[in-house]
Amino acid sequence: MPVPARLAPAKVNLGLYVLRRRPDGYHDLSTVFLPLGWADRLSGRRADELVLTTTDPGLPTDGSNLVVRAALALRQWAGNPALGAALHLEKRVPYGAGLGGGSSDAAAALRLLTGLWSLDVPEADLHALALGLGSDVPFFLDGVPAYGTGRGEHLDPLLDPDGQPYRCPFWLVVAVPDIHVSTAEAFASITPDDGSRPDLAAAVVSNDLVRWRAEVTNDFQGPVEATHPEIRAAREALLDAGAGHAVLSGTGAAVVGVFEAEDTAVEAAEALPATCRVWTELPEGE
Ligand SMILES: C[C@@](CO)(OP(=O)(O)O)[C@H](O)COP(=O)(O)OP(=O)(O)OC[C@H]1O[C@@H](n2ccc(N)nc2=O)[C@H](O)[C@@H]1O
């Protein structure tokens, strides 16, 4: 039975605090995940073997690709090594950029193959499989705005003060300088801060840009920009062009500029250095 292709959206982190290093080597975080309309697309059909093709010649298609890793993990869960699929990934989101594209592909593969292989996987098992693939992967199983803690896998839907799912009212311009930041190295380069940190979820849903500037911050931004001045330049270009706020996403190199007006956002996107990939996210409903 054919299953529909799945979009694998990117995310930005609206704020990211690194609270403490854990005995297992990971760090406890506090972050707000916001899905974007910028997305990869994963399609697939049943086949005798497990094969991945992709539009991006720079990406491996072997067991190091998160799509293949997801498929192998699900096949192992099912206990049926005969399960096969021909998968095709249209890669559109820059990777290794703090946008979680690879993690999102992995979550899309878990969902797509659950359908394709007609597996009845409890959500808790799917969540555990996702976390086994990466700290960011559980968020992408549902991909709705969420407040993340733990490694990022404890997820609470982000709700506005009326208890409704949060809708970001701003224009977001995402600038991705052509630089790769290693996630593991970025974690190794910072000192966690477990002190009294602001309530990030409350800060975001306030939609108060004064508060966003003070509280919707990213602990990686200082150290990462010190090593990569091109990232600071992109963020400052967004601010110079009129962003009410601009902040690093994840461990970078993507930065997100927050705009109250469409024309300022469009002009800012056009003014970014030609070396940046750029995405403009409309407020929901626009
Ligand atoms: C920092 C974040 C924020 O959303 O995003 P990116 O910048 O990668 O997009 C994520 O926590 C990244 O998640 P993900 O990319 O899935 O990381 P993983 O594969 O689980 O871990 C890669 C490495 O990062 C470090 N790591 C990751 C997550 C975490 N909570 N603590 C850590 O210390 C560990 O050194 C780990 O070996």
Ligand SMILES: Nc1ncnc2c1ncn2[C@@H]1O[C@H](COP(=O)(O)OP(=O)(O)O)[C@@H](O)[C@H]1O
């Ligand atoms: N399907 C995939 N798409 C993108 N990257 C992948 C994929 N599979 C494995 N990777 C590897 O995972 C790394 C992290 O990718 P990604 O999740 O997009 O970035 P980030 O963790 O910075 O948000 C990439 O640098 C790449 O080496």
